[in-house]
Amino acid sequence: MIDELVDYKTLTNEQKEKLKTNIIESKDARLLYLYLHFTSGEDIENISKLILDTHNLRYIRFMLREFKIGNYSLFIDYILKENDNPGYLYYVLYDIDYLSDEVRIRIIDKLIELGDIRFTIKALYYYFVILGLYSEHLFNTMKELIESNMNVIIDKDNFHAVLDEAVHREDYTVEEQNGFSNNCIKGHNGHIPSIIVCHINNTYGIALKKFYDKSSDGSAHFLIRRDGLVKEIVSLDDSSWGNGTSLSDTSDVYYRFSTSKLVRDTKDNANYYTFSIEHESFDGSLTEEQFNATIGVMKTIIKYLKDKYDYDFIIDREHIIGHDEVAPIVRTKDPGNKFPYDRIIDELRKDKDLC
Numbered sequence: 001m002i003d004e005l006v007d008y009k010t011l012t013n014e015q016k017e018k019l020k021t022n023i024i025e026s027k028d029a030r031l032l033y034l035y036l037h038f039t040s041g042e043d044i045e046n047i048s049k050l051i052l053d054t055h056n057l058r059y060i061r062f063m064l065r066e067f068k069i070g071n072y073s074l075f076i077d078y079i080l081k082e083n084d085n086p087g088y089l090y091y092v093l094y095d096i097d098y099l100s101d102e103v104r105i106r107i108i109d110k111l112i113e114l115g116d117i118r119f120t121i122k123a124l125y126y127y128f129v130i131l132g133l134y135s136e137h138l139f140n141t142m143k144e145l146i147e148s149n150m151n152v153i154i155d156k157d158n159f160h161a162v163l164d165e166a167v168h169r170e171d172y173t174v175e176e177q178n179g180f181s182n183n184c185i186k187g188h189n190g191h192i193p194s195i196i197v198c199h200i201n202n203t204y205g206i207a208l209k210k211f212y213d214k215s216s217d218g219s220a221h222f223l224i225r226r227d228g229l230v231k232e233i234v235s236l237d238d239s240s241w242g243n244g245t246s247l248s249d250t251s252d253v254y255y256r257f258s259t260s261k262l263v264r265d266t267k268d269n270a271n272y273y274t275f276s277i278e279h280e281s282f283d284g285s286l287t288e289e290q291f292n293a294t295i296g297v298m299k300t301i302i303k304y305l306k307d308k309y310d311y312d313f314i315i316d317r318e319h320i321i322g323h324d325e326v327a328p329i330v331r332t333k334d335p336g337n338k339f340p341y342d343r344i345i346d347e348l349r350k351d352k353d354l355c
């Protein structure tokens with residue numbers, strides 16, 4: 001059924017109707033959610049209610065972040081009532097761009113009520129600093145929370161800086177890592193890597209910890225901090241665990257879901273033929289130091305491909321892409337809508353040696 005959905009455009013009207021009936025009758029949250037990508041208008045509202053009826057929180061969140069559901073507060077009411085997972089709530093706040101101020105405040109209030117300091121601080125930082133919003137109620141709650149947890153007095157002049165410090169505080173406890181991480185696959189399974197995939201991770205230290213943690217399933221070739229520090233994590237000779245795609249249609253990283261034609265045409269795990277660069281950021285914006293470091297890292301990759309394979313990397317948007325293009329079902333905002341692809345491509349093309 002998944003392949004039929006992916007090939008939706010090529011189906012006859014009769015086949016489309018039959019597929020729709022089968023999906024509705026399945027009451028399967030994943031199928032219903034995937035079907036939304038191929039429909040519009042009233043169908044979106046009707047199918048969204050069927051997804052709510054499945055009580056499947058994973059696809060309820062995916063649906064809300066990707067489709068602007070008219071009566072979305074119904075879904076938020078359900079989430080706030082039925083879900084006590086702080087990480088889930090944080091990502092509802094972080095991923096869904098069209099929430100009203102009132103809904104955002106309700107989500108943060110619930111996080112505060114759950115008592116999870118880490119996600120509460122991240123949510124407050126996201127609200128005040130990244131989105132640039134302000135609420136007197138949240139300010140007062142935050143003041144109380146931070147003053148009782150950190151040795152600092154909050155006022156209207158310093159709270160952005162204090163939140164910044166608080167969000168990154170956990171990073172200071174992360175140990176420096178030496179050498180390459182074991183979170184990789186040796187070699188490239190016969191491919192010459194031809195795509196650079198850009199990612200973001202909210203904070204450097206937590207990403208670093210994860211990429212060296214054997215029990216996690218993530219890594220990247222490079223991690224670039226806000227101040228421009230570059231950490232090399234996986235050798236360019238090997239494949240990092242940054243962009244895994246699957247050949248199985250039961251997986252949400254099924255390679256045929258990719259919006260990149262190159263990924264769809266290369267029938268293999270995308271980790272083998274891509275290089276991953278992770279950036280510390282919430283919305284894809286890079287500091288000037290980080291931007292320059294990214295250019296340096298990309299030039300290193302391009303030179304490596306020339307030296308090792310005599311391969312000329314193609315500097316364009318097909319070959320410098322985002323994680324959300326490789327795995328659009330599970331990734332949004334990775335690397336986020338502020339990521340400076342055009343500026344990166346322009347800068348790389350200025351270097352005549354690379355062209």
Ligand SMILES: [Zn+2]
Nearest residue numbers: 199200323334
């Ligand atoms: Zn990513």
